[in-house]
Amino acid sequence: MARRAWEVAATVTDPEIPVLTIEDLGVLRSVEVDGGGAVRVQLTPTYSGCPALDAMRDDVLVALTHAGYDDVRVDLVLAPAWTTDWMSDAGKEKLRRYGIQAPTGRAAAKQGPVRLQLAVKCPRCDSLNTRELARFGSTSCKALYECRDCLEPFDYFKVL
Amino acid sequence: MSDQHDAHGDVSVDQVELVEELAGAGAEGHGAVASADAAEYAMRLGDDALVLAQQLGMWITRAPELEEDVALGNIGLDLIGHARSLLHYAGSATGRSEDDLAYWRDEPEWRNAWIFEQPNGDFAHTIARQLVVSTYLLELYGELSASTDPTLAAIAAKAAKEVDYHRDHAVQWTLRLAHGTDESRRRMIVAIADTWPYLDELFEDDELTERLADAGVAVLPSTLRDRFDEVVAAVLAEAEFEPPTGRTAFIAAGRGRSGSHTEHLGPLLAEMQVLARQHPGASW
Numbered sequence: 001m002a003r004r005a006w007e008v009a010a011t012v013t014d015p016e017i018p019v020l021t022i023e024d025l026g027v028l029r030s031v032e033v034d035g036g037g038a039v040r041v042q043l044t045p046t047y048s049g050c051p052a053l054d055a056m057r058d059d060v061l062v063a064l065t066h067a068g069y070d071d072v073r074v075d076l077v078l079a080p081a082w083t084t085d086w087m088s089d090a091g092k093e094k095l096r097r098y099g100i101q102a103p104t105g106r107a108a109a110k111q112g113p114v115r116l117q118l119a120v121k122c123p124r125c126d127s128l129n130t131r132e133l134a135r136f137g138s139t140s141c142k143a144l145y146e147c148r149d150c151l152e153p154f155d156y157f158k159v160l
Numbered sequence: 161m162s163d164q165h166d167a168h169g170d171v172s173v174d175q176v177e178l179v180e181e182l183a184g185a186g187a188e189g190h191g192a193v194a195s196a197d198a199a200e201y202a203m204r205l206g207d208d209a210l211v212l213a214q215q216l217g218m219w220i221t222r223a224p225e226l227e228e229d230v231a232l233g234n235i236g237l238d239l240i241g242h243a244r245s246l247l248h249y250a251g252s253a254t255g256r257s258e259d260d261l262a263y264w265r266d267e268p269e270w271r272n273a274w275i276f277e278q279p280n281g282d283f284a285h286t287i288a289r290q291l292v293v294s295t296y297l298l299e300l301y302g303e304l305s306a307s308t309d310p311t312l313a314a315i316a317a318k319a320a321k322e323v324d325y326h327r328d329h330a331v332q333w334t335l336r337l338a339h340g341t342d343e344s345r346r347r348m349i350v351a352i353a354d355t356w357p358y359l360d361e362l363f364e365d366d367e368l369t370e371r372l373a374d375a376g377v378a379v380l381p382s383t384l385r386d387r388f389d390e391v392v393a394a395v396l397a398e399a400e401f402e403p404p405t406g407r408t409a410f411i412a413a414g415r416g417r418s419g420s421h422t423e424h425l426g427p428l429l430a431e432m433q434v435l436a437r438q439h440p441g442a443s444w
Contacts, residue, residue, distance in 0.1 A: 048241025048318055078245065079314035081321055107321075135329060136231035140238060140322075144227070160321055 005039050006031040008067040012059040016052045016139055019098045026086025027056065029077055038071040039064055044082045046160070047140040083107045084159050095157060096123045100142065103159045120156050122147035132156075192252065192311045199253035200271070200368055201378050202312065203261070204417055205300075206246030207272035210262060211425070212293060213239035214432050215280055224283050231329060232286070238322040245315045263436035267419075267426055274414035275358035277425040281351065284337055284344070288351035290330035295391050296362050298323045299384045308376035331395050338399035349401060356404040361414030363388070368417075 009031050010023035022028040022043065029042040041060055045053045057074045064072045084103040087095075092102035105118040119128045127149035135158075137144040142155045194202060216236035223229045247258040275293060280286045301323060304316035337348040363385040365373075372378030396403050415421075436442075 045241070045318075047238060048245065048322060049237035049239070050241070051237075077314075078318045079310070081314075081318040083321075134227035134230065135325070136227070136234040138230075140234050158325075 001033040002031055005033050005041075005064060005067075005069065008063050008069075009041055009060050012056055012063055014052055015055045015059075017095070017098070017100065019094045020091050022056055022060070024088050024091025024094065026082065026088070026091075027053075028060075033069075036071070037069065039069045039073070041072070041074045042077045043074060044077050046082050050140060052139075082160070084157065087157075099123050099154060101145070101154060101156045103157050105159060107159050120145055122150060122152070123154055124152055125150040192249070194249050194253045194309075194311070196253055197368060197372055198309055198312065198377055199250045201372055202246045202250040204271040204273075206243045206250055206261070207270050208276050208293075208297075209239045209246065210243035211270070211272045211276040211428065213237070213243060214428055215276070216286075218280055219286065228283075235290075235326050235329065238319075238326070242315065242319045242322075245318075249311050249315070259436065263433045267421055267429060269419060270421060270425060270429070271417055271419065272421075272425075273358070273361045273416045274422055275355070275362065277416070277422060277428060278355075278358060279424055281354070282347060284347040284351035285354060287330055287333045287337060288348070288355040290326065291334050291392065291395065292355055292359060292362075294323055294327035294330050295388055296384065298327050299387050299391075300379055300381075303379040303384070307378070312377065334395055335399055338401060348399070352396070352401060353404050358414060361416065364414075364417075366417065 006028075009028055010021055012022050012028075014020045014022065014025060014027070025046065027043050027046060029044050030040075031042075032040045034040075041064070043053070043057060043060065053076070057076070060074050061072050085107050087103065095102045101120055101123045104120055105116065120130050120132075121128055122130050122145075125147060127147055129148045130145050131148060132143055133146050133153065134144040137155050141157055141160070143158050144153060145156045146153045213236040216232045216239070219232040220229050223232055243262075244258050247261045251257055251261050275289060278285075278289065280289075298320060301316040301320035305313050305320060307313040307316065334348065337344040339345070363381045365380055365382045369378050369380055373380040393403060
């Protein structure tokens with residue numbers, strides 16, 4: 001029961017990164033179906049102010065309604081807080097093919113007295129010879145980089 | 161959606177009865193009703209975040225470079241996210257929505273500290289304000305994530321990760337301006353001096369925070385002061401600035417928490433609230 005509902009919800013994509021599903025992102029947290037067929041979905045926002053979340057929430061509702069579930073509720077959960085560590089490997093690969101470099105390293109590397117800034121690979125030519133142009137990019141979750149070998153700019157999904 | 165099915169083709173969102181507007185607080189907080197005290201506390205934090213977000217939004221198209229339009233806009237967006245969650249929770253005590261609180265309260269009902277409503281000034285002033293508030297917020301949210309109130313704890317844990325980026329941004333710009341040109345250094349020094357009088361209010365305890373801190377719900381503001389001073393002193397040392405001296409007593413008694421505000425809040429609210437008040441009940 002819940003498996004099927006999960007699969008329906010998992011087809012919803014991020015409107016800002018259409019190659020990624022909410023399952024790839026780790027935004028889809030849980031799907032429960034009770035005896036009466038009522039579906040309860042839990043989503044978690046990537047960033048507190050992410051405007052894509054409203055759209056994802058509506059899309060989950062639409063997808064499940066379309067699949068025949070009449071009683072659907074989509075709740076948001078903040079705890080535990082979303083981290084890029086939850087992004088699936090398949091999702092990271094899709095992201096790279098789309099031209100956005102996936103987060104490198106684990107979120108924990110960002111904490112504590114010694115900040116570790118891992119190298120970011122160019123998603124086009126795989127060069128490590130890249131440079132951060134702007135920490136804040138086209139959306140809250142991305143930074144803007146440029147590759148010094150192929151000279152192309154690219155987005156990098158920041159570790160959170 | 162599967163490849164053949166367009167989410168917005170067969171069933172339009174309008175036909176689906178949406179359960180409710182986006183609720184900031186999650187399942188732990190979904191439908192969680194704040195106590196009167198916790199609501200007042202959440203309103204203070206929410207107002208700080210929302211007023212600052214509104215200020216940062218004013219920089220869009222006016223920042224020194226395009227990347228800063230984007231950075232300040234992004235930081236403001238994170239803060240709106242925090243404000244929505246906090247005000248949603250604050251409103252739960254009295255049956256008001258986050259929008260009710262944002263658009264339908266007048267000046268005396270706002271609970272933000274004065275530093276948040278001070279004008280943007282030049283870019284250095286905005287960075288000085290960012291240095292102070294992001295350092296304060298990072299310490300605050302770090303502590304608050306251990307709150308006994310599950311909703312406040314969840315909001316704080318989420319916000320802390322984002323504010324970490326905000327502080328990094330502020331520190332980097334503080335140092336860049338400090339060591340950039342004579343002009344940028346001069347302006348940064350002025351900005352720090354102008355900002356410092358508003359610090360004390362952030363760390364003042366009152367009956368509400370004392371009551372809530374005793375219950376493990378809130379963070380007692382005064383307990384954040386030492387770590388704040390330590391972090392900021394390190395940044396100022398790296399900037400080779402003399403720390404501003406003499407706690408500037410004339411503004412030490414900022415009274416934003418009780419609804420008294422400087423002359424700057426009124427115009428800011430007027431702009432922020434005008435659309436909602438001209439078209440009551442309108443939604444996107």
